[in-house]
Amino acid sequence: LAKTTQPISMDSYEGQEVNITCSHNNIATNDYITWYQQFPSQGPRFIIQGYKTKVTNEVASLFIPADRKSSTLSLPRVSLSDTAVYYCLVGDLMDTGRRALTFGSGTRLQVQP
Amino acid sequence: NAGVMQNPRHLVRRRGQEARLRCSPMKGHSHVYWYRQLPEEGLKFMVYLQKENIIDESGMPKERFSAEFPKEGPSILRIQQVVRGDSAAYFCASSRGQGTYEQYFGPGTRLTVT
Numbered sequence: 001l002a003k004t005t006q007p008i009s010m011d012s013y014e015g016q017e018v019n020i021t022c023s024h025n026n027i028a029t030n031d032y033i034t035w036y037q038q039f040p041s042q043g044p045r046f047i048i049q050g051y052k053t054k055v056t057n058e059v060a061s062l063f064i065p066a067d068r069k070s071s072t073l074s075l076p077r078v079s080l081s082d083t084a085v086y087y088c089l090v091g092d093l094m095d096t097g098r099r100a101l102t103f104g105s106g107t108r109l110q111v112q113p
Numbered sequence: 114n115a116g117v118m119q120n121p122r123h124l125v126r127r128r129g130q131e132a133r134l135r136c137s138p139m140k141g142h143s144h145v146y147w148y149r150q151l152p153e154e155g156l157k158f159m160v161y162l163q164k165e166n167i168i169d170e171s172g173m174p175k176e177r178f179s180a181e182f183p184k185e186g187p188s189i190l191r192i193q194q195v196v197r198g199d200s201a202a203y204f205c206a207s208s209r210g211q212g213t214y215e216q217y218f219g220p221g222t223r224l225t226v227t
Contacts, residue, residue: 034215034216036218041221041223042220042221043117043204043206043218043219043220043221044156044204044206044218045218046215046216046217049215087155087156089216101146101158101161102158103148103155103156103157103158104155105154105155106155106156
C-alpha cells in the first residue's frame with residue numbers, strides 16, 4: 001500500500017503563497033495524486049489531481065517531481081477562508097490490482113490576518 | 114444537479130444496536146467509496162463498490178461491518194452490534210469511474226455510540 005506522510009500543521013498569513021508537500025515513497029506506476037480540502041464538519045472537497053510534472057487550475061498548482069515520490073500543493077495568495085485541513089490521496093483502483101486508496105494524515109493550515 | 118447525499122446526518126445508537134448509513138451518489142456516478150474519520154484524525158478508506166459488486170473491501174473491519182450498493186437505491190453501510198469505538202464520521206464519495214476520476218464527497222454521517 002502507498003504510505004503517505006504530510007506535515008501536521010502549517011501557519012501562514014493572508015496574501016502569502018503556501019506550499020504543502022506530501023511524501024508517497026511507495027507510489028505505484030498507475031497511481032494518481034489527488035488533493036482535497038476539508039472544513040470542520042464537512043466532507044472533503046476536490047482541489048486538484050495530477051500524475052506527473054505540473055498541473056494548474058483556478059485555485060491551485062500541483063508539482064510532481066520526476067520520481068513521483070512526493071508532490072507539492074501550492075496555494076497562491078491564501079486568504080482566511082483557506083484555513084482548513086488539506087489531504088493528499090494516492091492510489092488507483094484497477095480491476096486486477098485491488099490497491100486501496102490511501103489518504104495522508106492531513107495538514108492543518110491556519111491562515112492569519 | 115444534486116451532490117452526494119448521505120443520511121442521516123447524525124445518528125445516535127446504544128451499544129449493541131445496529132447502525133445503517135445511506136449514501137446516494139451523484140447522478141451518473143456508479144462508483145461509491147466509504148471512508149471513516151475518527152475525531153481529530155484523517156480519513157481511512159473502508160470499501161469501494163460498484164452497482165451490485167464489492168470491488169475492494171480491504172479497509173473494512175472483518176466483523177460487524179458490511180456494505181452494499183444494490184441495483185436500485187442507495188449504497189448502505191451497516192454496522193452491527195455497535196461499540197463506542199465505532200463513533201466517528203462516515204463519509205461516502207462517488208465517481209463516474211475508477212482510477213483517475215474525481216471523487217465527490219457527501220456531508221458525512223456522524224455516528225455516536227452511547
